[in-house]
Amino acid sequence: MRRLLPAALAAVALLTAVPASAATRDPAPVRQTQAFTGDADADDPAIWVHPRDPERSVVLGTLKKGGLAAFDLSARTLQLVPAGPGGRFNNVDVVGDLAVVSDRGRDRIRVYRIDPAGAAAGAHVLRDVTDPAAPPVFSASESEVDQQRTAYGLAAARDPRTGVRWVAVTRRHETRVALLRLVDRPDGSVGTAPIATVDLPSRFRLPDGSAWSPCEEPGEGPQLEGSVFDGRVLYTAQEDVGIWRIPLTSGGFGRPELLDRVRSFGVPQRWDSATEECVPDGADPGYGGRWLTADAEGLAVANGTLFASSQGDSRFVVYGKHVRDLRIVAGRGTDSVEHSDGSAISTASLGRRFPHGLLVVHDGERHPSPGDEPATGFAFVRLEDVLGR
Template sequence: MTRHPLRRLAVCALTAAVAVLPAGPALAGGGTLPAVHPRAETPPLRDDEAGGNADADDPAIWRNPADPDRSLVVATAKEGGLRVYDLAARLVQSVAAPPGPGADDAPGRFNNVDLVHGVKLSTGRADLAVTTDRGNDRLRVYRIDPARPDRPLTDVTDPAAAPVFSAGQDEINEQRTAYGLATFTDRTTGRSYALVSRRERTRIALLELTPTAQGRVGYRTVRTLDLPSAFRLPDGTSWSPCAEPGEAPQVEGMVVDPDNGVLYAGQEDVGIWKLRADLTGTPKLLDKVREYGVPGTYDESTEECVAGADPGYGGTRLTADVEGLTLVQQKDGDGYLLASSQGDDTFAAYDRETGEANEYEGGFRVTAASAALDGSEECDGAAALNQPLGSRYPHGLLVVQDGHDAPGDGDTGVTNFKYVDLGDVLDALDD
């Protein structure tokens, strides 16, 4: 998560030749985006000296096929580990993030989470929750057990699992570690994978999940891909997003379309990339943030960027950072790619289609339902599931992170997750 959209310094001299997809139409007439309201919210998480070190970030929705009313939301709370909630947004389970080894421990810090279904373990088939342990540069894997409603998650991570990117603990302590995450299963081979991005770098790694004979799950690196860190502008100049010295424009929000094996990856201060989930072929920039091409100079005294004049090369729908990406899957390949436009508290929707256009279909805001139930601001992560979830959400569910729970109280470090009826979202996009 980045709170300052233009805080990065242009540090890379490499200029990338990238394919840019045609831009879709802006909102007709420049009108106001429709609003949808949450139906429920999880208990607050606090990231301050008084309240603890938990900070809401990324959710995933697990549907209980035997009893959809008992479906769950699994979410990261950063140094607070994982939280599991029921459909009433009540806390079911807390899982601590393990500390790092050695005297110079980096604290455990879970960043993103995603699900894998029907993985064949030596103990039987299971649904898994996979999370990036940013504090230890590893993946951690949890089996979801519906027979244990009060403690559904059990750690099944292979103890021999190695760091994803780092060569050793000293490098892990620098925290350029496993960050964003998306999982998928290859329908041809049945093998399951995780795509993992590296914090403050442009690298994405493809990892195959590897069950062991002991009922555990490890992983192996298949290949990596580096997205561009510098871009050729129409006027012939080179541009990189502003950042603190030594940082490159990172990726966090990611999602894979299982029908066509396409990965959508949000490079926070650049835009949304579309590429093959096996990390082969040429990535294409689906849409750009408004700040794309804006020069900036990093001010060490304020630890922020001073932006220059906007040359007008950016997009019109996303305000940096582009964050949580999720799919609304409908029949025959229809549906939407949803993206959190963190800088202006909105969500953008793109046509989910097998072609290359992915046209912009509109957007929406998640706004307060009442004085007691606010909306979503500076949203980091989002998850949608277009399946019936019992009596509470028969039309499906959208869960979004709220970076400012009770925003009228200022920046208090209080965050949580909001539950939105997916039917309300689809109605807003169809209007």
């Protein structure tokens, strides 16, 4: 595999999300949600844009065992939906008036209908419409669900040609991606039907002819999670490998292409059972990318511009006409963003708060914490502060 250079990455995107000059300073959040602690561990956001009154738009965020949260554009909490027994909500995305969630605990897709009043609906903005007979996404039985190789990363969108509502789901500790479609049931609930699966590599041939696999805990494969649709393309991040671009058809997946690599790609490592961590096991051969420090995490798209979380060093990479990186720094009364998992972008004008669009990112280290335990949350950033205007 040849190393992908910025000139090749320019084919991925054009900076058309906001007017043209590039942002030159690291942006700061203008709003942030409450801090979450304990089992309510923030992870991945999504944005629903109200079709008539953008200021009533809603931001959603998964909280793992804490379920799903809904916020208004001032980042005030509207509703907290519990995950239920055994539930662990990992990723969320929006398609139409539906919020679609990967339940990592039960290997299911959960679906919530968003009230047409949007944020004005307050504590009733989300209603569970999940098909009660929905089968596991990957597991053949409930005993297999208990092994927790379950639904993990998730992206949802409409096929721009057929209108079918797609859901792409990655599998925990595996390299498999499933493509599903949402199905409306006669009772008003929403289920899923499988379309196709694809298995991405766990072992790679390096330019010197040697083979390399990223170091993982024994029995686990190189995990995929952060995912986003852009028309008939799925971008998905393999945490210790890089970012994949997978073309889609109405029948399933095309040939995956490794778009960019993490810096540690090709570096020899081994699992140290004493520390339960991967440790260096040789010199860096120099086959890694320039921009991403593992884990490669949350992905979002703004009119073709790909935005990726470089979680290992708390940066974000913008793949546009020119590839560049940034940090989200502290602002007036808001915290900086560290070790971000998921992100979401809307390019819509959302009223006086976000006239040129909104970027929402997970913050893995909220400060100050409401106590001594670690805290997480979500940060709201004006899109023009990220991409310029």
